[in-house]
Amino acid sequence: MATQDIIARSATTTPSPSVRQTDEVAKLIDTTVCIGCKACQVACSEWNDLRDEVGDNVGVYDNPTDLTADSWTVMRFDEHETSEGDLEWLIRKDGCMHCEDPGCLKACPSPGAIVKYDNGIVDFDQDKCIGCGYCITGCPFDVPRISQKDNKAYKCTLCSDRVSVGLEPACVKTCPTGAIVFGTKDDMKEHANWRIQDLKGRGYENAGLYDPPGVGGTHVMYVLHHADKPQLYSDLPRDPAISPLVGAWKGVAKPLAMLAMAATAAAGFFHYIRIGPNRVSKEDEAAVEQDSAQAGSNSPEAGGKSDEQ
Amino acid sequence: MNSNQNQDLQRYNANERSNHWAVALLFVMAALSGLALFHPALFWMTNLFGGGPWTRILHPFIGVAMMLFFLGLAFRFAGRNRFKAHDRQWLSQWRDMISNREENLPRIGKYNAGQKLLFWVLVVSMLALLFSGIVIWREYFSGFFGIGVIRFASLLHAVAAFVLISSIIVHIYAAIWVKGSVGAMTSGKVSRAWARKHHALWYDEVRKNQR
Incomplete structure (x- = not known):
């Protein structure tokens, strides 16, 4: 990504370069097609050369149990009992949502430590990170993690390095069921619409797209069988937005x-x-x-x- | 006339002065490092502390040190800063004070009502800064608190710091404006005329004790 593609920059009060316009990209995660194989977790770790510590089995499939500075994406497994008494295994690949209005970027005090590219990717520049953790305070999705090793904040980059040379993110590349797809945001919405029509035809009346307007939409979107109840998917927030407290602290104050x-x-x-x-x-x-x-x-x-x- | 009657009056002893200046120096460091992280226009001040990460590391320790010394100061001065009946009258005549018509104001003791108000504002804002600061001290403490508490503490920390810094601007200006005040905190002494003009009851009290 060239510097002229940075359209928003943390702790910066003047406009960033905004002459060049490129297409907004998005990653679409179809929870209805996901089989929970964790190939995306492995691909993420491979491409980014990250090796998290081997943890303990806590009795459920979640492994690791939470995002860390070395695990930028994790699969979260939820067993949901429907009103008919059926069991549904709701699996959600968690990670940075790449908000159009990123709370992390708003909260960050270090100029340029968090940037948003004009294709919508939100990226951390660890070289400028001071380790204060304000990004965690600002994030509506509880995504950034401070590393114990270097006190820098880390999260999913949406493989900005790959995307900038025309490749799809590593998790997309590896997904064996096609549950993760990548392209322009418009194309991904169209793809989602086709999936939602299909799901509705199979009896999932509330199937829908998760692209929450409270954060201006996201560049990682979900197709959910129960779009009316996103909280079923390991507490995916129903209407996420930058907290008014963070808004006041980093806005008018x-x-x-x-x-x-x-x-x-x-x-x-x-x-x-x-x-x-x-x-x-x-x-x-x-x-x-x-x-x-x-x-x-x-x-x-x-x-x-x-x-x- | 006895010569003792013309000497300057002792307002602060060496311990009080040292304590005050320890707080003052730590305040300047805490305020500069805090402001550097508060507004992007002031981020350059992180260079005074060795860069962004060092500013983030040092700021809370400076704050805790300031708080410890401030507690000492607060305990020393709290007794003299209790509000009395004449303080309400004094405050209602604040226009006389800022217009240099002090002779119209009630006679007061070691501190006027404005100074007392400042004292208690400092106590409240310092406590708010301490508690909110612990909550947002990511390296050691934030893990013990929920995200809602951390967000509230972040805002509270900024508001309390704003109140504290504004109050100290007033405090410093008052020392520049009321001539003869600075010596009270450097040499520890004020002239008799200064004491009589600004703190008549305290002037009486000191003279009485000198006899």
Whole structure:
């Protein structure tokens, strides 16, 4: 990806280069076709040269049990009992959603440590990452992880290195059932529509596309059998958005606080110019001498009371 | 007339002054490193602390050190900063104060109502900064808190820091504006005329004790 393709940059208040327009891309994950083989996890680890520590079996198929700085995608398995008493195995490949309005990028304090390319990919530049973890605070999907080794934040890059040379992401390349597809966002929506029609014809009335508008849509989308209840899929948020607390902290608070602090200092400066310093006057000094003289014979309180003269 | 009667008055002893300046220096470091991470326009200030990661590493430790020294200061000065009946009257006449018509104001003790207000605002904002700061200290503590708490603490930390920094701007300006005040925290002494003009009841009290 060339630098002129960066259209949003963390901790940057002026517009990023936006002359060149390329097509928005998206990865479509069809949960209804996924068999939970974890080939995508392996491909991710292979392509990115990551070897997470071997963990423990916790009694379910989830392995590793959560995203880590070395595991940028994990399959989450949910056993769902339908109203008819049937069992459905809902498997969701979790990872960065590449939001159109990324909460991580909004929260990041380090200029350029998080960028969004004009094809929609949100990428971390670990060289500029300071390790504060604000990206975790900002993310509506709980995706970024800080590495214990280097205190840098990591997550799925949507294989930006592969995409920039015309290849599809490693997970897409490897998926044996075609559950993961990649292309322009428009094409992926069309592909999803065709899948959803098919699912509806098979009795999945609530089948639908997960492309949540609260974050401006995402560049990783899901086809769900139960699009009305995304939370069935290991707590996929129903209506994700950047938290209003993060919005206030990283939005209005920044310019307002800066302005108010500058105004406070300016108020002091102009108070000094207009009204001037508060000095001890000759009369005050004379009064003190009078107090002292009286103190020779009288009590100090007598002197103190002549304050208003 | 006895010569003792013309000497400057002791306002702060060496321990009080050292404590104040320890807090002040740590405050400047905490504020600069914190502001560097607060607004992109100030990110360059991370260079003062050895770069972005070092700023992130140092800021919380500086903050904790400031808090420890501030607690010492707060315990030293809390007694003198209790609000009294005349403080309400003093506050209602704030216009006289900022217009340098101090003679119209009620006679007050070691601290005026504005200073007392500042003291308690500092106490509250420092405590808010400590607790919210622990929650957002990713390396050691954030793992113990839910995401909602972390988000709230992030906003609270910024708001409390804003209140603290603004208050300190006022505090510093007041020291520049009211001539003769800075010496109270450097040499520890103020002139008798200064004490009589700005803190008449304290002036009486010190003189009484000197007899």
